[in-house]
Amino acid sequence: MSTPSEPPATAPAGARFFDGESAVPRAVRVEAGATALTVRDDEGRHLAIWSWPQVRVVAARPELRLAFGNASPRLVIADPALAAAVRARLPSAWPARSRIAARIAAATLGLLIAGYGLLWLLPPVAGRWIPDAWAASLGRAVLRGLADDRPFCAGPGLADLEGLGRRLAAAAAAGDLTLRLHVIRMSVPNAFALPGGVIVMTSGLIERADGPDGVAGVLAHELGHVVERHPEQAVVGMLGVQALSLLLSIGGGEVATVLDAGLLLAVLRHSREQERAADAIGLRLMRAEGVGGGGLATLLRRLDGEGDGTPALLSTHPGTAERAEAASTLPGRRPAMPADAWRRVREVCRTTTEPGAPPPSPAAPAVLSG
Amino acid sequence: MDQPSATTVPIVNEASYGRLFGIICGNLVLTLVTLGIYGFWARVRVRRYLWATTRIAGEPLEYTGTGGELLRGALVTLVLVVVPLVLLQFAVDYLAVGDPFASEQGGPGQLVILVIVTFLAGLAIFRATRYRFGRSHWMGMRSTVRGEGWRYAALSFVHLAHVILTLGLTKPARDGALARALYPRMLPAGVPLTLDDDFRAPWGRWLVCWLLLLPTLGASLSWYDAAFYRRLAARLHWDRLRAEVGATGGQMLRLVVGNLLIIVFSLTLLTSLASLRSWRFWCRHLRLQGELDLRALRQTAESRERTGEGLASALDVDAV
Numbered sequence: 305m306s307t308p309s310e311p312p313a314t315a316p317a318g319a320r321f322f323d324g325e326s327a328v329p330r331a332v333r334v335e336a337g338a339t340a341l342t343v344r345d346d347e348g349r350h351l352a353i354w355s356w357p358q359v360r361v362v363a364a365r366p367e368l369r370l371a372f373g374n375a376s377p378r379l380v381i382a383d384p385a386l387a388a389a390v391r392a393r394l395p396s397a398w399p400a401r402s403r404i405a406a407r408i409a410a411a412t413l414g415l416l417i418a419g420y421g422l423l424w425l426l427p428p429v430a431g432r433w434i435p436d437a438w439a440a441s442l443g444r445a446v447l448r449g450l451a452d453d454r455p456f457c458a459g460p461g462l463a464d465l466e467g468l469g470r471r472l473a474a475a476a477a478a479g480d481l482t483l484r485l486h487v488i489r490m491s492v493p494n495a496f497a498l499p500g501g502v503i504v505m506t507s508g509l510i511e512r513a514d515g516p517d518g519v520a521g522v523l524a525h526e527l528g529h530v531v532e533r534h535p536e537q538a539v540v541g542m543l544g545v546q547a548l549s550l551l552l553s554i555g556g557g558e559v560a561t562v563l564d565a566g567l568l569l570a571v572l573r574h575s576r577e578q579e580r581a582a583d584a585i586g587l588r589l590m591r592a593e594g595v596g597g598g599g600l601a602t603l604l605r606r607l608d609g610e611g612d613g614t615p616a617l618l619s620t621h622p623g624t625a626e627r628a629e630a631a632s633t634l635p636g637r638r639p640a641m642p643a644d645a646w647r648r649v650r651e652v653c654r655t656t657t658e659p660g661a662p663p664p665s666p667a668a669p670a671v672l673s674g
Numbered sequence: 675m676d677q678p679s680a681t682t683v684p685i686v687n688e689a690s691y692g693r694l695f696g697i698i699c700g701n702l703v704l705t706l707v708t709l710g711i712y713g714f715w716a717r718v719r720v721r722r723y724l725w726a727t728t729r730i731a732g733e734p735l736e737y738t739g740t741g742g743e744l745l746r747g748a749l750v751t752l753v754l755v756v757v758p759l760v761l762l763q764f765a766v767d768y769l770a771v772g773d774p775f776a777s778e779q780g781g782p783g784q785l786v787i788l789v790i791v792t793f794l795a796g797l798a799i800f801r802a803t804r805y806r807f808g809r810s811h812w813m814g815m816r817s818t819v820r821g822e823g824w825r826y827a828a829l830s831f832v833h834l835a836h837v838i839l840t841l842g843l844t845k846p847a848r849d850g851a852l853a854r855a856l857y858p859r860m861l862p863a864g865v866p867l868t869l870d871d872d873f874r875a876p877w878g879r880w881l882v883c884w885l886l887l888l889p890t891l892g893a894s895l896s897w898y899d900a901a902f903y904r905r906l907a908a909r910l911h912w913d914r915l916r917a918e919v920g921a922t923g924g925q926m927l928r929l930v931v932g933n934l935l936i937i938v939f940s941l942t943l944l945t946s947l948a949s950l951r952s953w954r955f956w957c958r959h960l961r962l963q964g965e966l967d968l969r970a971l972r973q974t975a976e977s978r979e980r981t982g983e984g985l986a987s988a989l990d991v992d993a994v
Contacts, residue, residue, distance in 0.1 A: 322814030327863055327971035329733075329813065362736055363726050374738075376973060378814040404741070408715070411745070412708040419709075543760075550756065554748045556710035557717060558945045559702055563710050 318383025319343075321351055324376030334381060336390045341370070343379060352377060357395050364391075415551065419567075422544030423574060431537035436482070439536050440500030447486065447502055447663070456663040457487040457507060461652035464645040465523070468516070469503070472524050475592030476531045476585070483530065485523075486663045489653045493607055495522050497529035499536050507653040513603050519649065520640035521590060521600025521631060528585030534578050545571060579621045587634055596636020601628040683915060683962035687954045689727035691947060697723055698946050714748070715741030720946045721806075724953050730812060731966055739809035747805075755794065763787045796830025797823045800856065807860060815863035815971055819856075826855045843884060846875035846902075853906055862912060863971045870909040876901045896930055897923030907960070914965040921959040929955050 320329040321343050332351060335342040341359055343352040354372040362369040362378065368387040370379045381387045462485070469485050483501045493509040503526045505519070513519045529535060548567055553560040590597060608624035621627070641649070657664060701716035718741045725737035763783035770782045800823030807817045833848035850873065860867045879901040886894040900923040907917035933948035940947075 324814045325973050327813040327815050327968040329968075363734065369734075369736075376811070376814050376816055378736075378811075404715070407742070408708055408711050411711045415709050415711060547756075551748075551752065552710045554710075554752075555713035555745070556705060557713045558698075558943050559705050559713070560710070561942060562706060 318386055319379065319381045322376075322378040322380075323351065324378070329380075332379075334379065334386060334390070336386070336393050338393075341379070341390065341393075352379070354379075356393055359394060361394065361397070419548050419570075422548055423541060423570060426544060427537035427541040428533075430540040431533045434499070434536045434539065436500065439539075440482070440502075442539060443484075443498040443500030443502040443535070446498050447504065450496075450498075450504065451488055451663075453660045455489050455656035455659050456661070457489055457653035457656050458664040459648065459652040459655040461645070461648035461650070462487060462664065464641055464649050465505075465519070465652070467645075468520055468641055469523055469527070472520065472589045472593055472595075473527055475589050476527060483527075487652055489656055493610075495526055497526045497535050499539060501530050502535075503527070503530065509603075510649060510652065512606055513599065515599050516640035516646040516649065517595055517597075517599025517636065518603035519599075520593075520595045521586065521597060521603065524586035524589040524595075525582050525600075526586075527589055528582030529578070531585055532578070532581060534582065537578075541571075541574070576622050583622075583627055583630065587631065590634060590636075593640070594637035595640045597631035597634030598636070599640075601632035604628040604631065681963070683731050683964075683966045685728070685730050685957050685960055685962065687724075687728045687957040689724060689950055689954065691950065694720070694723060694946060694950050695944075698944065701946075702943060711745070712741075714744035717741070717744060720949070724950060725810065728953070728957060730962075733813050736811040737809055738811055739805070743805075759787055759790060762790075792834060793827055793831045796827035796834075799830070800826040803856070803860075807862075810862075812863050813968070813971070815973055817860070817862045817864070820859040820861065820866075826852065829855050842887070843881075845884075846877050846880045849902060850875040857906075857910060864973050865913050865971050868911045869906075870911075873906065873909040876905055893927055894923075896927035899923070900926045912962070913970045914967055915962045916964050918961040918963055919959055920961065921955070925955075925959070 319332050319334045321332040322329055330345060330351070333344045333346070333348075335344070340356060341352075341354040342350065343354075345351055352372065354370075358373045360371055360373070362371050368381040368390060370381070370390070371377070381390060465487070466485050469483055473483055483503065486502065486504045487510070488504060488506050490506040491508045492506060493512050495503070495505045495509055497503050503523065505522065509522060510519060513522075545567065549564055552563040552567065556563045587597065590600075604624050605628050608628075639646075697719055701712070701719060704712040705716050718737070718739055721737045721739065725735040728735045763786065765783075766786045767781045767783035800819070800821075804819035804821075804823070807819045810817045829851050830848075833844075833851055836844050837848050853875075854869060854873065857867050857869050876898065880898050883894040883898040900919075900921050903919045903921065907919040910917045929952060933951055936948045936951070937945050
């Protein structure tokens with residue numbers, strides 16, 4: 305910025321002024337003074353006096369276009385020498401940019417905190433507050449969707465499985481939860497816990513178990529999810545994920561897909577943490593019932609051998625080797641169920657419901673009280 | 675330059691794909707690092723570049739919107755629209771069937787929300803257009819769109835219903851009604867557009883196009899769109915100027931397909947390049963014929979939209 309003793313830079317031509325009231329441009333004289341930018345018409349009348357701190361650059365090329373704050377008038381300087389003189393007196397744009405950068409950084413931090421709260425802090429708290437009736441209803445709805453018109457298995461072995469579930473659950477201090485166990489005829493080996501104390505196993509899983517201890521281990525693991533209310537937490541977490549995803553997509557624009565992928569990785573990591581917790585509870589329930597972990601370790605290794613090779617980062621579960629190793633160290637006192645009961649369980653899908661029909665009602669649903 | 679100019683008013687875009695690509699790369703990095711927060715400022719950077727490189731009668735456009743306005747708009751929409759809608763869905767399901775999660779299996783709450791969101795989409799389009807217009811300056815003059823958009827939203831919703839019921843056959847009725855509800859409310863540089871009362875969408879062209887939709891995998895839509903915009907432009911007037919669109923269906927189809935390829939193969943990362951293609955397309959094919967009387971352009975006192983296009987973004991009905 306020049307000192308007050310220097311004459312202001314002017315130009316007789318090479319600048320035009322739009323007064324913001326009409327679109328007619330006027331050829332003007334511009335004076336870049338020490339404290340203000342002065343615009344005069346050809347007759348010397350003042351059209352505008354802009355103090356430097358509020359002058360902002362609208363465009364720098366090919367002509368210098370200036371505005372005064374948020375007002376409509378515009379000054380366009382085509383003369384290169386005058387434009388250079390004016391630029392020399394313009395305030396630095398960095399303070400304003402720094403303020404914007406600080407606000408963006410604060411908003412990013414706020415988003416990180418909100419994300420952490422929505423994914424990690426809120427679900428464990430809110431999941432326990434969902435009324436059992438709502439959770440049971442949601443569990444039934446999800447079960448209908450998962451079953452997808454496949455038949456439910458209804459053989460006598462179902463009662464044996466339910467008995468096993470009640471015995472394992474007896475060691476859990478879980479508050480009042482009603483356990484509902486179902487088996488679906490599906491070749492893919494799987495088991496999952498749904499809201500409302502619903503546990504589902506597939507016939508494919510039972511077929512791959514060498515003995516009742518493997519099935520008991522899986523059942524105990526799913527009970528771990530039920531006890532910790534992981535399915536209910538997942539409902540709350542899913543709402544949080546959707547909210548975050550919406551936030552990321554509104555601002556993220558073209559990179560929303562990448563941000564969503566990052567969100568998915570965070571969710572998967574959280575899922576693995578929950579699986580580890582369910583593993584630990586499952587082993588505790590098996591120990592209390594006297595069931596050994598060898599059968600579970602064998603089943604896990606067999607299922608891993610049939611696996612789809614999902615990379616660890618993208619898996620919802622911890623590594624199988626780690627889980628099988630932990631299970632194999634658990635000694636057992638007796639099989640999870642007698643041989644005849646195990647035979648009935650193996651044949652549980654010889655009797656099924658009609659495709660699309662509701663699952664059979666349990667004879668006596670286990671109530672987990674603690 | 676304060677005398678009226680005759681013949682054609684030039685509309686020229688001087689944007690460079692290379693320069694825009696540089697802006698996009700910077701935007702991508704900053705948006706990722708800030709978990710999407712910078713995305714609002716990124717959008718503004720792109721618009722400022724597109725507007726600034728477009729000249730009408732030799733004077734460039736100017737975009738005066740800010741990222742802060744867009745962010746505030748998004749937050750307002752999230753708090754006042756999205757969250758209440760989610761709660762409303764739970765409430766409707768609970769009151770109707772006693773199960774707040776009934777919409778997981780197609781409960782009534784889902785239907786109610788769908789109806790509301792469809793109505794809001796029309797409102798979002800109007801408000802987003804009004805916002806962008808209000809942030810567009812030319813020769814120191816601000817543009818605007820009159821009205822709040824409720825009538826436009828209602829028309830959009832009602833007409834969408836009959837378009838769906840007729841499997842798209844009555845689309846020209848909707849297009850015509852929405853054009854009549856929007857364009858006469860636009861005031862570029864303070865002067866209102868006028869649309870001839872006899873403007874109607876090209877029904878004959880649409881009927882042929884509709885029959886060819888499936889065999890051409892939707893390509894015939896471009897043929898209709900070109901005819902629609904040519905007819906719309908021919909009935910639009912801005913002071914003593916008349917608009918003219920010279921695009922053909924083939925040119926529009928190349929634009930649409932090209933943009934689709936860019937967006938798909940770049941996994942949406944280069945969507946802004948597609949926006950520039952569209953922008954340059956319209957600069958090339960839109961002409962203003964007649965006398966440009968700068969003395970007739972006066973500043974408007976219409977209210978400024980204070981926040982951005984949060985509703986449009988949340989409902990994913992953005993353009994640029």
